[in-house]
Amino acid sequence: MGASYESGAFVACKDVILAFDAADERLNTTLRCITHAHIDHAVKVNEPNTLMSPETYELLKALGRLKRSASILEFRKTMDVRSVKVTAVNAGHILGSCQYVIECDDNTLLFSGDVNVQDTLVTKAAEPMNVDFMVLEATYGDPSFVFPDRETTYSKIVKWICECLKSGSIPAFKAYLIGKSQEIIKLVNEYLGIPVVVSDAVAKVCEVYRKFGLDLSYFRKSTDAGKEVLRTGECVYVSNHRIDFPVGRRMMWAIATGWALRYRFGFYDAAFPLSGHADFRGLISHVEACAPRRVYTMHGYSKRLAKELEKRGFAATALESVGRVVPFIYEKRRV
Ligand SMILES: [Zn+2]
Known part of the structure; x- marks a missing residue:
């Protein structure tokens, strides 16, 4: 399994290549996983082999952005993509926003998409998942971003x-x-x-x-x-x-x-300052709750958040700084 970043991100597991909110066409993608309906994430939604939550599907249809059918995955449901398992989990950001858990061999990866770890009047907080690897958004990944209650x-x-x-x-x-x-x-x-x-x-x-x-x-x-x-x-x-x-x-x-x-x-x-994203403390708490072996940060303050996570004892890297493919799945497990 490996991941790369350009627009959105890719995760490669053996012969399966999963794209997450990616507009990039250079990789031969097996499945396009859309995390949520915001316009900067719901890209290439009319390509074949696109996966999204039922809520995201309905939002994109209502806005006239989805012109064809798509594969639908409800929260807490799992889909087999050859030997890889893909599970959708609530991200707490907007209606239908998903994190995706990827299982490949004995390793698991959580791709967060945009994430909010607090309940709001219209959304439930993101669900933490205990995984080996995590790709985490860093929109407000600088310590200065602490939202009021x-x-x-x-x-x-x-x-x-x-x-x-x-x-x-x-x-x-x-x-x-x-x-x-x-x-x-x-x-x-x-x-x-x-x-x-x-x-x-x-x-x-x-x-x-x-x-x-x-x-x-x-x-x-x-x-x-x-x-x-x-x-x-x-x-x-x-x-x-x-x-x-x-x-x-x-x-x-x-x-x-x-x-x-x-x-x-x-x-x-x-x-x-009302946001659908986690603030700095929320991002850190999400990593602590998921307890991954390594975190890749993306979007916004990705480098700063990676540094802050390292200070707190997590192996962390800004995804865009490590090239197109990260061979993280081959890292030896701690015993
Ligand atoms: Zn969003």
């Missing part, structure tokens, strides 16, 4: 919404289409009980979340009911684009992203 961020968002409404403005959120939008809608549903109006694109994604059992209450902006709620002004607006439109009241815009810890987002009226 999620409940604290939720309460700050609620407070800001109340202040906007009190001042006669409509609070509006620019949020990622998949994941963050639904979390904000759920937050308003649960904590405030005032109507939420959403862009048509956000509504399409919400319908998939609802199909998989998440109770979300909202009005679609383009409907008569949505227009009427906006006219009253007593509502929250959620969209994946920041577009002002005439509603008779000022719109105040907030953004919710982990990058709000580092950047001011002065173009917005407010910015909240």
